[in-house]
Amino acid sequence: MNKLLQIFLPLLFCVTVANAAKIKGHVYDKQSGEALVGATVLLENTGKATTTGLDGSFEIKGVNTGPATIRISYLTYKNIRKDINILKEDNPHLKFYMESASTDLNEVVVRATAGGSNDRDARRIEQKATQVMNIVSGKAIEVSPDLTVANVMQRVSGVSIERNSNGDGQYAILRGMDKRYNYTLVNGVKIPSPDNKYRYVPLDLFPSDLLDRLEVYKTLTPNLEGDAIGGAVNMVMKNAPERFQVNANLATGYSQLFFDRNFTSFNASSINSKSPYEIHGRDYNATQADFPKGPLDYTSKKPAPNLVGSLSLGQRFFDNKLGIILAGSYQNTYRGSNSTFYNTAVAGTDKYAVITSKSYREYSEQQKRLGLHGKVDYVFDKNNKLSLYNVYVNLQNQQLRDALGTTYNGVYDPANGNAELTYTTRSRLTKQEIYNSTLHGDHNLFNDKFKVQWSAVYSSARNEVPDNTTISLNGIEQNFVDKRTTLVNSAPIQRRWERNTDEDKAGYLDLTYNIFKNTNTANKLDLMFGGLYRDKQRSSFFNNYTLAPVPSDISKQYGVDFQNYTDLNLVVTNPTGAVANPLTYDASEKTSAGYGMLKYNADKLELVGGARVEHTNQGYSLLFPAGETRPNGSQVYTDVLPSINAKYHLTDKAQLHASYYKAVNRPGFYEIVPSKVVNEEYQERGNPDLKRALADNYDLRYELFPGASEQLLVGAFYKRIKDPIEYTFQPDPVRGQDIYYTPGNFGTAKNYGAEIDYIKFFNKIGIKANYTYTHSRITTPKSARRVNATTGDLETYLVDQTRPLYGQSAHIANLSLLYKDTKKGWDVQIAGAYTGERINTVSQFLDNDLWQKGFIQMDASAEKRFAKNFSVFVKANNILNTPTKLFIKGTNPANDKIAENIVHNGQTLIRADYYGQSYLLGLRYKFN
Numbered sequence: 001m002n003k004l005l006q007i008f009l010p011l012l013f014c015v016t017v018a019n020a021a022k023i024k025g026h027v028y029d030k031q032s033g034e035a036l037v038g039a040t041v042l043l044e045n046t047g048k049a050t051t052t053g054l055d056g057s058f059e060i061k062g063v064n065t066g067p068a069t070i071r072i073s074y075l076t077y078k079n080i081r082k083d084i085n086i087l088k089e090d091n092p093h094l095k096f097y098m099e100s101a102s103t104d105l106n107e108v109v110v111r112a113t114a115g116g117s118n119d120r121d122a123r124r125i126e127q128k129a130t131q132v133m134n135i136v137s138g139k140a141i142e143v144s145p146d147l148t149v150a151n152v153m154q155r156v157s158g159v160s161i162e163r164n165s166n167g168d169g170q171y172a173i174l175r176g177m178d179k180r181y182n183y184t185l186v187n188g189v190k191i192p193s194p195d196n197k198y199r200y201v202p203l204d205l206f207p208s209d210l211l212d213r214l215e216v217y218k219t220l221t222p223n224l225e226g227d228a229i230g231g232a233v234n235m236v237m238k239n240a241p242e243r244f245q246v247n248a249n250l251a252t253g254y255s256q257l258f259f260d261r262n263f264t265s266f267n268a269s270s271i272n273s274k275s276p277y278e279i280h281g282r283d284y285n286a287t288q289a290d291f292p293k294g295p296l297d298y299t300s301k302k303p304a305p306n307l308v309g310s311l312s313l314g315q316r317f318f319d320n321k322l323g324i325i326l327a328g329s330y331q332n333t334y335r336g337s338n339s340t341f342y343n344t345a346v347a348g349t350d351k352y353a354v355i356t357s358k359s360y361r362e363y364s365e366q367q368k369r370l371g372l373h374g375k376v377d378y379v380f381d382k383n384n385k386l387s388l389y390n391v392y393v394n395l396q397n398q399q400l401r402d403a404l405g406t407t408y409n410g411v412y413d414p415a416n417g418n419a420e421l422t423y424t425t426r427s428r429l430t431k432q433e434i435y436n437s438t439l440h441g442d443h444n445l446f447n448d449k450f451k452v453q454w455s456a457v458y459s460s461a462r463n464e465v466p467d468n469t470t471i472s473l474n475g476i477e478q479n480f481v482d483k484r485t486t487l488v489n490s491a492p493i494q495r496r497w498e499r500n501t502d503e504d505k506a507g508y509l510d511l512t513y514n515i516f517k518n519t520n521t522a523n524k525l526d527l528m529f530g531g532l533y534r535d536k537q538r539s540s541f542f543n544n545y546t547l548a549p550v551p552s553d554i555s556k557q558y559g560v561d562f563q564n565y566t567d568l569n570l571v572v573t574n575p576t577g578a579v580a581n582p583l584t585y586d587a588s589e590k591t592s593a594g595y596g597m598l599k600y601n602a603d604k605l606e607l608v609g610g611a612r613v614e615h616t617n618q619g620y621s622l623l624f625p626a627g628e629t630r631p632n633g634s635q636v637y638t639d640v641l642p643s644i645n646a647k648y649h650l651t652d653k654a655q656l657h658a659s660y661y662k663a664v665n666r667p668g669f670y671e672i673v674p675s676k677v678v679n680e681e682y683q684e685r686g687n688p689d690l691k692r693a694l695a696d697n698y699d700l701r702y703e704l705f706p707g708a709s710e711q712l713l714v715g716a717f718y719k720r721i722k723d724p725i726e727y728t729f730q731p732d733p734v735r736g737q738d739i740y741y742t743p744g745n746f747g748t749a750k751n752y753g754a755e756i757d758y759i760k761f762f763n764k765i766g767i768k769a770n771y772t773y774t775h776s777r778i779t780t781p782k783s784a785r786r787v788n789a790t791t792g793d794l795e796t797y798l799v800d801q802t803r804p805l806y807g808q809s810a811h812i813a814n815l816s817l818l819y820k821d822t823k824k825g826w827d828v829q830i831a832g833a834y835t836g837e838r839i840n841t842v843s844q845f846l847d848n849d850l851w852q853k854g855f856i857q858m859d860a861s862a863e864k865r866f867a868k869n870f871s872v873f874v875k876a877n878n879i880l881n882t883p884t885k886l887f888i889k890g891t892n893p894a895n896d897k898i899a900e901n902i903v904h905n906g907q908t909l910i911r912a913d914y915y916g917q918s919y920l921l922g923l924r925y926k927f928n
Contacts, residue, residue: 020061020062020063020064020065021063021064021065021086021087021088021089021091022059022060022061022062022063022091023043023059023060023063023070023084023086023091023094024057024058024059024091024093024094025041025057025058025093025094025095025096026052026055026056026057026058026093026094026095026096027039027041027052027056027058027072027074027095027096027097027098028056028095028096028097028098028708029097029098029100029120029708030097030098030099030100031099031100034056034120034123034124034705034707034708034709035052035055035056035057035707035708035709035710036052036056036074036077036098036120036708037052037053037054037055037056037119037120037708037709037761037820037822038051038052038074038822039051039052039056039058039072039073039074039077039098040072040073040074041058041060041070041071041072042070042071042072042073043060043063043068043069043070044068044069044070044071045068045069046063046064046068048060048062048063049823050823051822051823052822053761053762053763053764053820053822054709054761054762054763054764054765054766054818054820055707055708055710055761055762055763056707056708057763063086064086065086065087065088066085066086067083067084067085067086068083068084068085068086069081069082069083069084070082070084070094072096072098074098076100076101077098077099077100077101078098078099078100078101080096080098082096117137117138117139117212117213117238117239118137118138118139119137119139119140119708119709120708120709121137122135122136122137122140122213122709123135123705123708123709123710123711123759124705125213125215126703126705126711127655127703127705130221130599130606130608130645130647131217131218131219131220131221131224131645131659132217132218132219132645132657132659132699132701132715133215133216133217133218133219134156134157134158134215134216134218134713134757135213135214135215135216136152136155136156136213136214137213138211138212138213138238141208141209141211141213141214142209143827143829143861143863143873144208144829144831144861145829145831145859145860145861145875145876145877146208146859147207147208147209147308147331147875147920148168148169148203148204148205148206148207148208148369149203149204149205149206149207149208149211149214149233149235150168150169150170150171150172150202150203150204150206151168151169151204151208151877152208152214153169153172153203153214153216153233154169154814154833154857155768155814155816155831155833156214156216156770156814157713157755157756157757157770157771157772157814158174158175158218158753158755158770158772158774158812159172159173159174159175159216159812160172160173160809160812160835160838161173161835162179162807163884163915164204165337165363165365165399165401165913166335166336166337166363166365166367166915167335167337167878167884167913167915167916168204168335169203169204170202170203170204171200171202171203172203172233173230173807173808173809174216174218174230174231175218175230175231175717175719175751175753175755175772175774176230176751176753176774176776176804176805176807176808176809177229177230177231177719177751177805177807177808178230178805178806178807178808179198179200179807180198180199180200180665180668180725181228181229181230181665181693182200182228182229182230182231182232182233183199183200183201183225183227183228183232183233184200184201184203184232184233184234184235185232185233185234185235186234186235186237186391186436186438187234187235187236187237187389187438187440188234189436189438189455189457189459189506189508190225190506190534191434191436191459191461191504192434192459192460192461192502192503192504192536193461193502194432194433194434194461194462194463194500194502195463196463196465196498196500196540196670197668197670197671198668198670198671199666199668201434202395202432203233204369204395205369205393205394205395205432205433205434206235206371206393207310207329207331207369207371207393209249209310209312209327209329210235210237210238210310210312210327210329210371210373210391211235211236211237211238212236212237212238212239213236214233214234214235214236215233215234215235215236216231216232216233216234217231217232217233217234218231218699218717219231219643219645219659219661219697219699220232220641220643220661220663220697221597221608221610221643221645221661222528222595222596222597222610222611222612222641222642222643223510223528223530223595223597223612225532225593225614226593226612226614226639226641226661226662226663226664227614227663227664227665227666228663229663229664229665229693229695229697229719229721237327237373237375237389237391238312238314238325238327238373238375239314239323239325239375240314240315240316240323240324240325240375240377241314241315241316241325241928242316242320243315243316243928244314244315244927244928245312245313245314245315245926245927245928246311246312246313246925246926246927246928247310247311247312247924247925247926247927248309248310248311248312248924248925248926249308249309249310249873249922249923249924249925250308250309250922250923251306251307251308251309251873251875251920251921251922251923252305252306252307252308252920252921252922253305253306253308253875253918253919253920253921254305254306254918254919255303255306255333255334255335255336255916255917255918255919256881256916256917256918256919257335257336257337257338257914257915257916258302258303258334258336258916260916261338261362262300262301262302263300263301263302263303263334263336263364263366264298264299264300264362264364264400264402265298265299265300265303265364265366265398265400266294266295266296266297266298266299266398266400266427267293267294267295267297267299268294268295268398268427268429269294270292270293270294271292271294271295271429271466271467272292272466272467273464273466274466274497275466275467275497275543275545275577275579276290276291276545276577277543277576277577277579278497278543282576282579283576284575284576285572285575285576286545286572286575286576286577287571287572287575288547288569288570288571288572290572291467291495291545291547292467293566295427295467295469295495296427296469296471296493296564296565296566296568297564297565297566298400298425298427298565303334303366304334306331306332306333306334306918306920307330307331307332307333308330308331308332308333308920308922309329309330309331310327310328310329310330311327311328312325312326312327312328313325313326313327314326314327320379321378321379321380322376322377322378322379323375323376323377323378323379324375324376325373325374325375326373326374327371327372327373327374328370328371328372328373329369329370329371329372330368330369330370330371331367331368331369331370332366332367332368332369333366333367333369333918334364334365334366334367335365335367335915335918336362336363336364336365336915336916337361337362337363337913337914337915338360338361338362338363338913338914339359339360339361339362339363339911339912339913339914340358340359340360340361340911340912341358341359341360341361341910341911342355342357342358342359342412342902342908342909342910342911343355343356343357343358343359343405343412344356344848344888344910346785346845346848348785348794349785349786349787349794350892351846351847351890351892352847352848352888352890352891352892352908353845353848353888353892353908354411354892354894354895355411355412355892355894355895355898355902355908356407356411356412357405357406357407357411357412358405358406358412359403359404359405359406359422360403360404361401361402361403361404362401362402362403363399363400363401364399364400364401364402365397365398365399365400366397366398366399367395367396367397367398368394368395368396369393369394369395370392370393370394370395371391371392371393371394372390372391372392372393373389373390373391373392374389374390375387375388375389375390376388376389382444383443383444383445383448384441384442384443384444385441385442385443386439386440386441386442387438387439387440387441388437388438388439388440389437389438389440390435390436390437390438391434391435391436391437392433392434392435392436393433393434394431394432394433395430395431395432395433396429396430396431396432397428397429397430397432398428398429399426399427399428399429399430400425400426400427400428401424401425401426401428402424402425403422403423403424403425403426404421404422404423405421405422405423405424406419406420406421406422406477407419407420407422408420411894412898413897413898414898414899418476418477419476419477420474420475420476420477421474421475421476421477422472422473422474422475423472423473423474423475424470424471424472424473425470425471425565426468426469426470426471427468427469428465428468428469429465429466429467429468430463430464430465431462431463431464431465431466432461432462432463432464433461433462434459434460434461434462435459435460435461436457436458436459437457437458437459438455438456438457439455439456439457440453440454440455441453441454441455448514449513449514450511450512450513450514451511451512451513451514452509452510452511452512453508453509453510453511453512453530454507454508454509454510455506455507455508456506456507457504457505457506457507457508458504458505458506459502459503459504459506460501460502460503460504461501461502462499462500462501462502463498463499463500463501464498464499465496465497465498465499466497466499467495467496467497468494468495468496468497468498469493469494469495469496470493470494470496471492471493471494471565472492473492473558491546491547491548491573492547492548492549492568493546493547493548493568493570494544494545494546494547495544495545495546495547496542496543496544496545497541497542497543497544498541498542498583499540499541500538500539500540500541501538501539502536502537502538503536503537503538504534504535504536505534505535506532506533506534506535507532507533507534508530508531508532509530509531509532510528510530511528511529511530512526512527512528513526513527513528514526515527521602521603522601522602522603523601523602523603524599524600524601525598525599525600525601526598526599526600527596527598528595528596528597528598528599528610529594529595529596529597530594530595531592531593531594531595532591532592532593533590533591533592533593534589534590534591534592535588535590536588536589536590536591537586537587537588538586538587538588538589538669539585539586539587540583540584540585540586540587540669540670540673541579541583541584542579542581542583542584542677543577543578543579543581543584544577544578545572545574545575545577545578546572546573546574547570547571547572547573548570548571548573549568549569549570549571550569550570550571579624580624580626581624581626581675581676581677582622582624582626582628582673582674582675582676582686583673583675583677584622584623584624585620585621585622585623585669585673586620586621586623587618587619587620587621587669587673588617588618588619589616589617589618589619589666589669590616590617591614591615591616591617592614592615593612593613593614593615594612594613595610595611595612595613596610596611597609597610597611597643598610603649604648604649605646605647605648605649606645606646606647606648606649607644607645607646607647608644608645608646609642609643609644609645610642610643610644611640611641611642611643612640612641612642612643613638613639613640613641614638614639614641614664615637615638616635616636616637616638616639616666616692617634617635617636618634618635618636618666618667618669618672619632619633619634619635620632620633620634620669620672620673622673622674628674629674630674630688633672633673633674633688635667635672635692637692639662639664639692639694640662641661641662641663641664642660642661642662643659643660643661643662644659644660644661645657645658645659646658646659653704653705653706654702654703654704654705655702655703656700656701656702656703657699657700657701657702657703657715658699658700658701659697659698659699659700660696660697660698660699661697662694662695662696662697663694663695663697664692664693664694664695665692665693665694665695665724665725666692667687667690667691667692667725667743670686671686671687671690671725671743672686672687672688672690673686673688674686674687674688676740682729682739682740682741683739683740683741684740684741684742685740685741685742686742686743687742687743687744690725690743690744690745691723691745692723693721693722693723693724693725693745694721694722694723695719695720695721695722696719696720697717697718697719698717698718698719699715699716699717700715700716700717701713701714701715701716702714702715707761709759709761709766710759710760710761711757711758711759712756712757712758712759713755713756713757713758714754714755714756714757715754715755715756716752716753716754716755717752717753717754717755718750718751718752719750719751719752720748720749720750721748721749721750721751722748723745723746723747723748724745724746724747724748724749724778724805725743725744725745726743726744726746726778726780726805726806726842727741727742727743727744727806727842728741728742728744728780728781728842728844729741729783729842729843729844729845730742730744730844731783731796731844739844744780746778746779746780747778747779749776749777749778749805750776750777751774751775751776751805751808752774752775752776753772753773753774753775754772754773755770755771755772755773756770756771756772757769757770758770761818764819764820764821765817765818765819766816766817766818766819766820767815767816767817767818768814768815768816768818769813769814769815769816770813770814771811771812771813771814772811772812772813773810773811774808774809774810774811774812775804775810776804776805776808777802777803777804777805778802778803778804778805779800779801779802779803780800780801780803780842781798781799781800781801782798782799782800782801782843782844782845782846782847783796783797783798783844783845783846784796784797784798784799784845784846785797799846801846801847803839803842803849804838804839805839806839806842807838807839808838808839809835809836809837809838809854810836810837811834811836811854812833812834812835812836813833813834814831814832814833814834815831815832816829816830816831816832817829817830817831825864825865825866825871826862826863826864826865827861827862827863827865828860828861828862828863829860829861829862830858830859830860831858831859831860831861832856832857832858832859833856833857833859834854834855834856835854835855835857836854837851837852837853837854838851838852839851839852840852840886841886847888847889847890848888848890849888849889850886850887850888850910850911851886851887851888851889852884852885852886853884853885853886853887855882855883855884855885856880856882857878857880857882858878858879858880858882859875859876859877859878859879860875860876860879861873861874861875861876862874863924869925869926869927870923870924870925871923871924871925871926872921872922872923872924873921873922873923873924874919874920874921874922875919875920875922876917876918876919876920877917877918877919877920878915878916878917878918879917881914881915881916881917883912883913883914883915884911884912884913885909885911885912885913886909886910886911886912887907887908887909887910888907888908888910889906889907890906890907890908891903891906891907891908892908895908
């Protein structure tokens, strides 16, 4: 019997294989023709099923020949059921076109709430958009390695990011234009910045899981605010789903940096949010007892694991008339960096700076990030809709920076004997928050001939740095061994309070009148006009105290005469504080704008053109003039900003997109206030004569959307900026040996480049790649030194130097490899981002600008979905432990002998920051 089975079973298998066949096909959206990803394909009564890949394709193997019934299903689409005849071989390639069960995407306009939470809808919005834009869908954000909006931004073509002190992304640079040339929107409404100096919004405030999609505008239309020379970032928040939906996740992780060293922190619970001046009055004389010991109470240990979580709940009620969504996100993370910094100075007639000292710094930062979003909308009928949404984000950053500086007889030369040591520890708690509330209405009147959109907006932004404490001590290293003979400085402790608040009240109005619409063709002409009014009020407060040891304690040694900084016996050298300074001021900015534009649609051509007029009244008032010759100041001006966008449809999936627009960049309040403040190693000053910058911007892009979630975008851009604002070091006109850092206008700058953006999927494999080349030039004055031929004295003179714009990289690129198996529930991504070298700090001296080396950051993520709506995900960031390295292009011969070998290929290393890798493991739950 066994022998018979051994004979007949292989024969039976051969017969089965001989009768087995396979079928292949694609599933598309019926209206757009785009491939659908993740549709379920079932061969009834066989138990065989599969899902469509990233290009909409499917394949079912091992099916029997003969009549069969295939069924296609996909969320939000009507099911397809079709009888087919399966042949032994040469089966036809099947194509199925699914019809949406819901209405099509809304027309894409500013403050619209069209879809975009998945890649397919995001590509469709890009294709239909009037302005040149890029979109990252909510689904792409969810499965990416990124936790904040700033890190998501680095995946967009033409965008690079600036890191903060712990290596996380913070600011976006669009097409080589510094962060000052961009603005940020929430649901199409501009939000204020909590930054204490500038207008731009730190994007690391926003948890990425609150977003439905992220839009990056690279051109403007007249109905968009005109102060975006680089572009604008629009965060479209989550919208209410048609059915009850729950999306929750919880994750934990750790930073590799703290496997290798401890996390140093201080006791922030006792910090007073107000200075003694504010608590007791201006005539109060503060003593040591008025300053809590918490900022000087340090601990060093391993941190707790990182904790990240979010929850969103949403549903529509009353036959989809009422929509409600609530979403929240919380992140408690421990980050840091190890930094080596070489201080430099230009001496004599040497062209390049010489290294004078070395500092080693350890940063330890605990970040608590909270984001809340709520939206209610009500559809009265097809012509009237109201919505109210509120967004609140809060970031608390508790940072301790511990630094050791080393100098050998005035220069950095370890072979030169005993060293002078400087110990500096800074404990800082920074609180930043943004709140926005918008009531928005959409109304269609007169049988859709007239459309009215309006928004009433209240926004506020706050930045608070209470009791920022820095302690400095001196020491001596003898015979190359630290003897810890640390002496207390004569004024070792600085206690400083900083606070600023922006409050915006704004109203938007957009009116659209349909002049004609031909129902037989695509011809349509709309007249659009409207405007806005915004009243911005800013208050800024600054105060600091200096505490020094009593004279009898000047020479006490740490570890001998006192064991802890909290034990110091100190006296306040300025007991009434230093609130009487230019950084305590009130300011206001009133902006009124109006626009008019025409929008014309034909079979092949779309044109949008018009002009925007913006009137600005910006001013400040110093609360403590203290002899300042310009205690009050204002700038009033009006700008006319024309623009035109043209789109020509080559085919249903290919188009040419051209644009011209004029834009403005206004100075920040801090920049025009005549302030003087010492930050870190140099003094900063405001410039009341700083002018706004104006720019002409040109764009041309070829856009191809071959299938769902796929695209090929090839474009070029050119910008001509009049009076660009750049920061430079300047010599003091009174004290020529002193220098300060200040903003200024510098002639005309040019910025041009090209970019390519490619997304392609091959069943389960996907590629996302982009590359941008940018070239810019600006000419600014620099200091140089020479010996006067007549007197023989050393003199400083100015010479113009041409360089790239601050922050602009010639080359930036992204490459992401994706794997998606919807049947088995896998999403995997490996993402690399390259940022080319760029200027980090503009030097006062010729050829001594500080450059950041080009770097590659590698991140990865993976998610596995299981039954009952659960999935497990992992995220890994900075896998290569990529440092930030700063260097000078050139070297002084005196630097060649430094043992650390900081001179290489004609470049002198100035700073290197290492952040370590970070890992996250989490659980996600979805119900819908």
